[in-house]
Amino acid sequence: MASLTSVLGVLDPTSDRAVFRQIADALREAIDKGRFREGDKLPSETELVDHFGVSRMTVRNALSLLQQEGLAVSEHGKGVFVRPRPPVRRLASDRFARRHRDQGKAAFTVEAEAAGSRPEVDNLEVKEERPSQDISARLGSPRKVLARRRRYLLDGRPVEFATSYLPLDLARNTPIAQPNPGPGGIYARLEEMGHRLDHFDEEIRARMPSPAEVRTLQLASGVPVIHLVRTAYDAEGRAVEVCDTVMAADAYVLAYQLPAN
Amino acid sequence: MASLTSVLGVLDPTSDRAVFRQIADALREAIDKGRFREGDKLPSETELVDHFGVSRMTVRNALSLLQQEGLAVSEHGKGVFVRPRPPVRRLASDRFARRHRDQGKAAFTVEAEAAGSRPEVDNLEVKEERPSQDISARLGSPRKVLARRRRYLLDGRPVEFATSYLPLDLARNTPIAQPNPGPGGIYARLEEMGHRLDHFDEEIRARMPSPAEVRTLQLASGVPVIHLVRTAYDAEGRAVEVCDTVMAADAYVLAYQLPAN
DNA sequence: GATGCATACTCGTATAGACGAGTGGGCGAG
DNA sequence: CTCGCCCACTCGTCTATACGAGTATGCATC
Numbered sequence: 001m002a003s004l005t006s007v008l009g010v011l012d013p014t015s016d017r018a019v020f021r022q023i024a025d026a027l028r029e030a031i032d033k034g035r036f037r038e039g040d041k042l043p044s045e046t047e048l049v050d051h052f053g054v055s056r057m058t059v060r061n062a063l064s065l066l067q068q069e070g071l072a073v074s075e076h077g078k079g080v081f082v083r084p085r086p087p088v089r090r091l092a093s094d095r096f097a098r099r100h101r102d103q104g105k106a107a108f109t110v111e112a113e114a115a116g117s118r119p120e121v122d123n124l125e126v127k128e129e130r131p132s133q134d135i136s137a138r139l140g141s142p143r144k145v146l147a148r149r150r151r152y153l154l155d156g157r158p159v160e161f162a163t164s165y166l167p168l169d170l171a172r173n174t175p176i177a178q179p180n181p182g183p184g185g186i187y188a189r190l191e192e193m194g195h196r197l198d199h200f201d202e203e204i205r206a207r208m209p210s211p212a213e214v215r216t217l218q219l220a221s222g223v224p225v226i227h228l229v230r231t232a233y234d235a236e237g238r239a240v241e242v243c244d245t246v247m248a249a250d251a252y253v254l255a256y257q258l259p260a261n
Numbered sequence: 262m263a264s265l266t267s268v269l270g271v272l273d274p275t276s277d278r279a280v281f282r283q284i285a286d287a288l289r290e291a292i293d294k295g296r297f298r299e300g301d302k303l304p305s306e307t308e309l310v311d312h313f314g315v316s317r318m319t320v321r322n323a324l325s326l327l328q329q330e331g332l333a334v335s336e337h338g339k340g341v342f343v344r345p346r347p348p349v350r351r352l353a354s355d356r357f358a359r360r361h362r363d364q365g366k367a368a369f370t371v372e373a374e375a376a377g378s379r380p381e382v383d384n385l386e387v388k389e390e391r392p393s394q395d396i397s398a399r400l401g402s403p404r405k406v407l408a409r410r411r412r413y414l415l416d417g418r419p420v421e422f423a424t425s426y427l428p429l430d431l432a433r434n435t436p437i438a439q440p441n442p443g444p445g446g447i448y449a450r451l452e453e454m455g456h457r458l459d460h461f462d463e464e465i466r467a468r469m470p471s472p473a474e475v476r477t478l479q480l481a482s483g484v485p486v487i488h489l490v491r492t493a494y495d496a497e498g499r500a501v502e503v504c505d506t507v508m509a510a511d512a513y514v515l516a517y518q519l520p521a522n
Numbered sequence: 523g524a525t526g527c528a529t530a531c532t533c534g535t536a537t538a539g540a541c542g543a544g545t546g547g548g549c550g551a552g
Numbered sequence: 553c554t555c556g557c558c559c560a561c562t563c564g565t566c567t568a569t570a571c572g573a574g575t576a577t578g579c580a581t582c
Contacts, residue, residue: 018565028472044532055567057318060533068329068482070469077532077574088466093519197521204517205349206467206485206510208331211289221329224467224485224510232521249467249485256465256517258354260458260493279535305562316537321563338544338562 004043004051007035011052019054023062031071031082041079042072070222070250083220086251089115089159093256096200098191101184108152120153123161124179128168135165138231138242142167146177148186151216158217159252162245170195170240186241187232195234203229206249217248224249265304265312268296272313280315284323292332292343302340303333331483331511344481347512350376350420354517357461359452362445369413384412384422385440389429396426399492399503403428407438409447412477419478420513423506431456431501447502448493456495464490467510478509485510 008026011019030036043051048059063080066072074080094100095107112119131145139145145165152160164186171177174193176186191197205227209219217225226249232241269287272280291297304312309320324341327333335341355361356368373380392406400406406426413421425447432438435454437447452458466488470480478486487510493502 020565046532055569057568058566061565063533064325068469069471074533075574076534077576079532093517096519096521098522199521200519202517202519204465204487204515205513206487208329208483208485210330222469224469226465226467252466254465256354256463256519258357258461258463258517260357260460261359281535307562316539318538319536322535324563335563336544337564338546340562 004047008043008051011054019052020058020061020065023048023052023054023059024065027062027066028069028071031066036082038082038084040082042081044079067221070220073220073222083222086157087115087117088253089154089251091252091254093202093254096187098197101188106185112154117154118156120156121150122153123149123151125149126177126179128172131165135242135244138229139165139167139239142169144168146171148176154251157251158248160245160247161213161216162243165242165244166240190232190234190240195238195240197240198233198235198237200233201231204254209246213246217246219248220250226252226254228254265308269304269312272315280313281319281322281326284309284313284315284320285326288323288327289330289332292327297343299343299345301343303342305340328482331481334481334483344483347418348376348378349514350415350512352513352515354463354515357448359458362449367446373415378415379417381414381417382411383414384410386410387438387440389433392426396503396505399490400426400428400500403430405429407432409437415512418512419509421506421508422474422477423504426503426505427501451493451495451501456499456501458501459494459496459498461494462492465515470507474507478507480509481511487513487515489515 007030008023011022015022017025027036027042036042042063045056045059045063048054048062049056052059063072063074066080067074071083072080073083089111095111100107106121108121109119126146126148128144129147131139131142135145136142146168148164148166150162151158152162166176166186170193175181175189181189187197206224207227209217209223209225213219213225219225226247228243228245228247230241230243230245231239232243234240268291269284272283276283278286288297288303297303303324306317306320306324309315309323310317313320324333324335328335328341332344333341334344350372356372361368367382369382370380387407387409389405390408392400392403396406397403407429409425409427411423412419413423427437427447431454436442436450442450448458467485468488470478470484470486474480474486480486487508489504489506489508491502491504491506492500493504495501
């Protein structure tokens with residue numbers, strides 16, 4: 001094993017850059033250069049204290065910076081590790097196209113299995129409720145809505161949490177109100193019920209997760225979420241569904257194809 | 262002014278939740294309930310130390326949590342403030358449609374002025390260079406590319422940093438290689454040169470910014486970036502441009518419209 | 523060999539103190 | 553009145569120490 005000095009260098013006492021930033025810089029550079037690779041354990045706090053001749057809080061400050069940047073994750077009792085880049089799931093913009101509506105299985109399941117992953121869906125909850133102001137406005141101000149909540153996991157890891165909202169007058173006493181709406185999902189049911197889908201609007205934001213989202217998606221620190229709100233419109237121009245999705249940003253890349261005309 | 266106790270409550274000494282998390286919870290709840298509004302100054306570290314009867318590091322730990330969540334920003338010498346939500350810019354998926362190609366001004370400028378903001382573009386750099394592996398692959402492995410870099414600001418605040426790459430054989434000695442490519446931008450020039458644009462592919466990721474990106478976009482801590490890579494294809498199916506854009510996530514919402522068929 | 527404990531290592535939490543540096547207000551000198 | 557300095561308050565950085573809690577390993581015991 002190379003000495004820490006050859007990997008991390010030393011502090012520049014003449015620099016006006018804060019010591020903990022210099023330490024973070026050294027570690028970041030070492031990671032960038034591949035001296036530490038994904039999943040590798042970084043030197044322990046004690047080792048860094050000894051190497052740089054600073055106090056432990058200073059080292060922790062530096063490591064905390066790297067975690068905020070999403071470069072490292074700490075594991076209690078084990079150490080601090082270079083954050084592994086999980087395989088990303090690519091969401092194509094045509095994933096809800098009619099031609100892709102698979103018989104029998106949900107789009108998520110089909111896609112995941114094709115990619116060699118083990119998909120799961122849990123936290124299934126279907127209930128009637130009063131819509132939030134935002135959801136209400138998007139759906140044309142229904143008094144009540146049907147909410148379908150679920151969480152998606154890949155190989156045991158939560159990656160996405162979604163809620164679909166439908167006007168209650170449209171969804172009550174239909175297969176859509178069942179825990180399992182049947183092959184092709186709720187979009188297939190909507191079309192069977194005469195609501196031929198015309199187009200979807202999607203709005204995409206990125207932000208840091210709330211504490212509740214950190215729990216639900218088991219997010220490491222330094223991982224943002226992608227917040228996607230999709231509204232489905234039928235051929236009459238009525239908004240028939242709003243799907244509010246929060247995704248672990250390190251698990252997804254969204255892909256859209258746009259015409260140039 | 263209401264007492265701090267009525268706004269923040271007190272610690273629960275029987276709880277096994279870490280003290281700094283309880284303090285963060287109290288502040289977060291007060292912010293959520295509107296007791297502190299956007300831009301408001303939170304109690305100073307000293308006030309929180311006195312109120313909760315803990316050490317300063319514990320309070321700083323709590324405040325640091327809120328900053329990581331993007332809820333607060335600290336200003337040296339002034340205090341810690343509830344992070345103001347800047348107005349978001351909505352990017353519609355048809356913003357590059359041919360019909361929107363404005364004569365004379367860049368899309369960014371037109372749109373910003375319509376929204377009542379003062380747009381600026383700086384850091385203009387146009388140079389020839391060897392493409393990165395990723396860019397090269399997307400453009401069909403050209404030996405060299407023309408790179409056009411610029412930064413966009415709204416009302417003096419940097420919001421976006423973008424680089425366009427074009428195969429050099431296509432762009433050399435054309436208006437595209439000029440600092441100002443003329444009305445309608447490089448897409449108009451490409452079409453004039455016989456590359457009728459057919460469609461765009463866009464890939465969207467969200468992640469925490471690198472230190473360099475924090476500087477360029479003057480990002481507060483707790484603000485992720487949206488990384489958008491757009492590839493433009495002409496009617497022959499050739500990739501004629503790749504635009505790599507890094508946006509301050511708190512300044513943007515991306516909107517796409519998708520057909521359902 | 524399997525079990526279980528002791529131990530040494532890891533990071534997590536918290537205290538107490540010190541000094542530095544940016545901000546803004548007040549006050550006195552000119 | 554204006555300028556400039558001082559001071560009080562803010563957060564930023566750093567040290568030193570202590571104990572708690574999770575993890576892994578090895579060794580003694582059964």
